[in-house]
Amino acid sequence: MATAAASNAPAASFTRGLEGVVAGETEICSVEQGALIYRGYEIHDLAQHATFEDVAFLLLVGHRASKDELRFFKDELIANRALPNQVVEYLRAAGPMLKDGTAVPMDVLRTAVSILGNMDKDAQKIDAEANLRKAKRLTAKIPTVIGHMQNIIDGRDLVGQETGGDANLSHAGNLYYMMTGKKPSAQYERTIDVSLILYAEHDYNASTFASRVIAGTLSDMHGAVTGAIAALKGPLHGGANEAAMDMLSEIRRDIGPANDKAKIEAWMHKAFAEKRKLMGFGHRVYKNGDHRAPILHGLGRKIAEAQGAEQVALFEMGEIVQAQMLREKNIHPNVDFPCGMTYFVMGIPVPQYTPIFVASRITGWAAHVMEQHANNRLIRPVSVYTGPALKKWKDA
Ligand SMILES: CC(C)(COP(=O)(O)OP(=O)(O)OC[C@H]1O[C@@H](n2cnc3c(N)ncnc32)[C@H](O)[C@@H]1OP(=O)(O)O)[C@@H](O)C(=O)NCCC(=O)NCCS
Known part of the structure; x- marks a missing residue:
């Protein structure tokens, strides 16, 4: 929780990024660390x-x-x-x-x-x-x-x-x-x-x-x-699947064609020192892992294995990066991390990864639009004013 900074502001508090704020109800989906559920069906079951x-x-x-x-x-x-x-x-x-x-x-x-x-x-x-x-x-x-x-x-x-x-x-x-x-x-x-x-x-x-x-x-x-x-x-949302793959390509460019673990770890340490956000990691709700990530990782890795050593090496590099993020930062991959590698080994051009996300999420968005229209109340929160104190226009 943060409090208002300006001296004339009311003593109000708020949560940055609305973290943990319950903004409404939905029958469509439940996102919890324990399970991801679409209208009563659990995601592993659906997948x-x-x-x-x-x-x-x-x-x-x-x-x-x-x-x-x-x-x-x-x-x-x-x-x-x-x-x-x-x-x-x-x-x-x-x-x-x-x-x-x-x-x-x-x-x-x-x-x-x-x-x-x-x-x-x-x-x-x-x-x-x-x-x-x-x-x-x-x-x-x-x-x-x-x-x-x-x-x-x-x-x-x-x-x-x-x-x-x-x-x-x-x-x-x-x-x-x-x-x-x-x-x-x-x-x-x-x-x-x-x-x-x-x-x-x-x-x-x-x-x-x-x-x-x-x-x-x-x-x-x-x-x-x-x-x-x-x-x-x-890139903090759906764009992360493209950004994750761009990051892996950057690591590959910097360390060369072989998966030298020491070089990957050194690359990561430099990124940590620069306080860089590593794309495809972290989540606002899932602090102990994203249910979706291992499902897609497994499927993508199988495609890589069917294709040969070069594609498997991409997944191995990703796995080294993942292990280090977990060991040193306690941050898990989200679904966008394996998605980037999976679409890459299938030859899908990187700038289409997030549009493909749209091709899927359209269903969730539309369901929410319908739910909102069916039981609507205008969504209009308030803010804490931190601007200048009151002054007169004609005195300026
Ligand atoms: C998804 C995301 C925006 C969630 O953010 P959040 O709930 O606001 O989490 P925070 O930024 O408060 O993160 C908590 C801590 O973990 C760190 N952290 C979180 N995600 C990180 C990441 N991907 N790389 C490096 N550090 C990360 C933060 O820097 C912060 O560290 P600090 O406490 O030392 O400042 C964030 O994890 C992120 O930017 N991830 C990369 C983009 C991404 O993959 N997005 C897709 C989400 S599905």
Whole structure:
């Protein structure tokens, strides 16, 4: 708890970063050190037995889908994958900005979602049915935005422009296909699928809270999701999966091709001395480890092992870094650390890691927007004033 600094400020106290503050209720998810639960189902159970489509339905609709409901839901997603021409034109126009680096994929995805809102016939409606329709359309279309964007960056013809991909592929498999033009192996498909399950929802995290604040003014779904994407981009939040991989690449550049443990540890000691935040480590809630991290680490490592020594070496370096963080700082990796390595060994371009996070978290955000709209009260906290004492404008 901090107290007001200015002499004229009231004797109020507050918690920096709202740490530990209970900001509301939710039926969607429980994030605790003991367990991560989506609407009653524990994350290991979901990662082992469910698909992303199962989890998306669970989050958006509120219960586990029956066989018929699931089939219908999957068909709806597939039918909504293709993008309006105006969005494709925007993505083409953004190509030079992506290439010269003035824009990164998260920025372009944010704008594409905003344009999708301009073109959605339900855009201005916030009733439950309209919100659910929009949530499904966004869930279906975001992977297509990511895929087309990557094709444009790579100078390839767009994959599946008319259809939004291959109707025989799952959401996860089609995402990979749209980005690369290649059908994923069963191992790749399932690994992406599990990563989407793990990323789908996390209660009042920064981006979801941002989406609820926007929805709380009775603003619309696309606006709330656009704001949430901006919040997720930051390296303290979703941007950490890209930043974690960038950090591992930096270590590799600095220490050379072999995993010399002493050199890695020296690199880390220098980072500690510089008080550098190591990306993919730490968490506001999970101080004793993130449930999701070992699940994804295991799957990513298996892909590396199937590929050979160079890819395994990346995981071994990550494991040395992890062990040292735990031993010397008592800080555990979060899900973004193994995510960076996992997507890397699958050949996914680093700047698309956080957009892929969006392709999953859209379901959690949309569920929260619907929950907020269904039982709304404006979210408007207060602050402690620490500015100048009262003065007269005309005396200045
Ligand atoms: C996620 C994060 C923002 C949580 O922050 P928080 O709850 O505010 O935690 P704090 O910043 O209070 O951290 C407590 C202590 O651990 C240190 N710490 C936390 N995460 C750290 C990290 N990744 N690297 C180095 N030190 C870290 C802090 O410097 C602080 O040390 P101090 O007490 O000596 O000042 C923070 O851990 C972080 O920046 N991690 C890196 C980014 C990341 O991976 N984000 C994805 C989260 S899922």
